[in-house]
Amino acid sequence: MTIQESATTSEGRPQRADARRNHERLVEAARELFEEGTDTSMEAIAKRAGVGIGTLYRHFPKRIDVVEAVYRDDVEQVAIVAERVVVELEPWEAIDVFLHAFVNYALGKRRFLNELREAFEKNPELKSASRERLDGAVRLVLETAQRAGVVRTDLTSEEIYGLVGSMCMSALLTTEQCDRLIGLILDGLRVR
Amino acid sequence: MTIQESATTSEGRPQRADARRNHERLVEAARELFEEGTDTSMEAIAKRAGVGIGTLYRHFPKRIDVVEAVYRDDVEQVAIVAERVVVELEPWEAIDVFLHAFVNYALGKRRFLNELREAFEKNPELKSASRERLDGAVRLVLETAQRAGVVRTDLTSEEIYGLVGSMCMSALLTTEQCDRLIGLILDGLRVR
DNA sequence: TGCTAAGTGGAGGGCACCTCCGTATAATAG
DNA sequence: CTATTATACGGAGGTGCCCTCCACTTAGCA
Numbered sequence: 318m319t320i321q322e323s324a325t326t327s328e329g330r331p332q333r334a335d336a337r338r339n340h341e342r343l344v345e346a347a348r349e350l351f352e353e354g355t356d357t358s359m360e361a362i363a364k365r366a367g368v369g370i371g372t373l374y375r376h377f378p379k380r381i382d383v384v385e386a387v388y389r390d391d392v393e394q395v396a397i398v399a400e401r402v403v404v405e406l407e408p409w410e411a412i413d414v415f416l417h418a419f420v421n422y423a424l425g426k427r428r429f430l431n432e433l434r435e436a437f438e439k440n441p442e443l444k445s446a447s448r449e450r451l452d453g454a455v456r457l458v459l460e461t462a463q464r465a466g467v468v469r470t471d472l473t474s475e476e477i478y479g480l481v482g483s484m485c486m487s488a489l490l491t492t493e494q495c496d497r498l499i500g501l502i503l504d505g506l507r508v509r
Numbered sequence: 510m511t512i513q514e515s516a517t518t519s520e521g522r523p524q525r526a527d528a529r530r531n532h533e534r535l536v537e538a539a540r541e542l543f544e545e546g547t548d549t550s551m552e553a554i555a556k557r558a559g560v561g562i563g564t565l566y567r568h569f570p571k572r573i574d575v576v577e578a579v580y581r582d583d584v585e586q587v588a589i590v591a592e593r594v595v596v597e598l599e600p601w602e603a604i605d606v607f608l609h610a611f612v613n614y615a616l617g618k619r620r621f622l623n624e625l626r627e628a629f630e631k632n633p634e635l636k637s638a639s640r641e642r643l644d645g646a647v648r649l650v651l652e653t654a655q656r657a658g659v660v661r662t663d664l665t666s667e668e669i670y671g672l673v674g675s676m677c678m679s680a681l682l683t684t685e686q687c688d689r690l691i692g693l694i695l696d697g698l699r700v701r
Numbered sequence: 702t703g704c705t706a707a708g709t710g711g712a713g714g715g716c717a718c719c720t721c722c723g724t725a726t727a728a729t730a731g
Numbered sequence: 732c733t734a735t736t737a738t739a740c741g742g743a744g745g746t747g748c749c750c751t752c753c754a755c756t757t758a759g760c761a
Contacts, residue, residue: 333707333758358748369710374750431623525727525738550717561741566719 340376342366348387355429359383384429385436385443392447395422399454408465413503415458416481419451420499423485424492452478468506532568534558540579547621551575576621577628577635584639587614591646600657605695607650608673611643612691615677616684644670660698669698 346366350357359380363373377383398418402411426433437444456474463470480502485495538558542549551572555565569575590610594603618625629636648666655662672694677687 331759335758336708339708359750360748363710370750371710371752372708375708375710378750380749523728527727528739531740551719552717555741562719563721563741564739567739570719572718 336376339366339368339372343368343373343376343383344386344390347383348390351384351387351429352425355384355432381432381436381439384432385440388426388433388436389443389447391422391425392450395419396450396454399457403457403461408462409467409507412458412462412468412506415454416499416503419455419481420485420495423482424495427486430486462506467508469508472506528568531558531560531564535560535565535568535575536578536582539575540582543576543579543621544617547576547624573624573628573631576624577632580618580625580628580639581635583614583617584642587611588642588646591650595650595653600654601659601699604650604654604660604698607646608691608695611647611673612677612687615674616687619678622678659700661700664698669694 343362343366347357347362350362350365359373360370362383363370366373373383377386395418399415402415405411406414452474455478459468459472459474459477462468481499484498535554535558539549539554542554542557551565552562554575555562558565565575569578587610591607594607597603598606644666647670651660651664651666651669654660673691676690
């Protein structure tokens with residue numbers, strides 16, 4: 318668990334402005350560095366965020382807490398994409414854009430599967446909460462498309478989630494193969 | 510690549526007896542320690558093998574080389590089980606015992622999937638060679654059972670290998686679930 | 702404007718991977 | 732059996748990483 322979940326700690330004053338800014342910078346820096354491998358050092362993350370190493374550790378007591386924060390943020394981004402596409406795009410376009418964003422998210426996770434497993438073990442709430450959030454995002458987009466009649470109705474969000482998720486996690490498929498398979502899945506979903 | 514593949518280097522004298530003994534001890538010690546997590550230190554491996562740290566590094570220049578050696582050895586063990594069961598056991602018993610040994614091997618690999626991926630990347634020959642060896646082992650046992658008429662003939666070794674392998678690799682299944690599923694698969698294979 | 706809780710930053714402890722090189726010894730030749 | 736030498740051993744110490752600690756700084760409030 319990181320120091321705060323929202324702008325305020327559970328009791329007492331609101332978090333100071335500089336602390337909040339640094340927190341955001343650190344997550345941002347960590348995500349950028351994780352893009353190219355999980356073997357980034359804590360020092361590198363702090364440096365990139367423009368803060369001291371002590372500050373990094375104040376916000377994230379252990380290395381695994383940084384992983385967790387980046388993961389939480391990624392999940393949030395995917396969920397936000399879902400909420401945006403259903404109001405901003407046509408139903409079919411929405412599911413198309415969303416699934417690609419989802420795959421993009423999931424493929425990134427392949428890199429630190431081990432670290433993620435560790436984080437899940439340490440904190441089961443993380444697993445269930447993010448799973449719920451992601452499943453809700455898939456459901457939102459899928460059901461919108463289904464109600465609009467552009468996607469077949471004999472599939473549930475869990476099935477889509479499971480199919481796409483495990484496809485991305487498989488060590489046997491390349492990124493390109495996953496991309497092509499997403500096209501295939503979309504074709505299969507579409508009502509003709 | 511470790512220092513030697515067999516008893517002799519590519520040219521020149523045979524390897525010294527003490528070096529050979531230490532090599533075996535090191536692989537043995539590493540396997541035992543890896544059983545309970547890949548975060549074992551090099552010092553711990555050397556100590557358990559009863560050799561100095563320098564000796565460990567003489568045999569395995571990088572940490573990943575130890576992982577590779579243990580993996581090679583594990584694959585070899587599975588292949589040897591295959592060769593033994595086909596001559597020592599009845600055909601049905603043979604496939605039963607072998608598949609359990611195979612699952613046992615594969616489940617152990619879940620622990621250091623990341624490290625293994627790294628080893629494969631560094632040395633593609635490792636991946637193809639072990640895959641070939643394992644597939645050959647499955648084929649030997651399967652075809653023996655098929656010729657004896659105790660196993661259905663409409664399945665190939667690749668299919669069994671893929672099915673059992675991916676089942677074991679899935680992060681979603683527990684060891685117990687895999688064990689039960691192996692029973693299921695065996696039931697499905699048997700000619701009634 | 703001054704007070705103080707909240708926050709910052711980096712020196713340094715401890716541990717892990719790996720290198721280097723002086724010492725020891727197995728294998729061979731005389 | 733002894734001498735020779737390539738081969739192998741072992742561990743002190745270099746480097747880098749995770750993390751702790753605490754003296755210093757600052758945002759936010761009265």
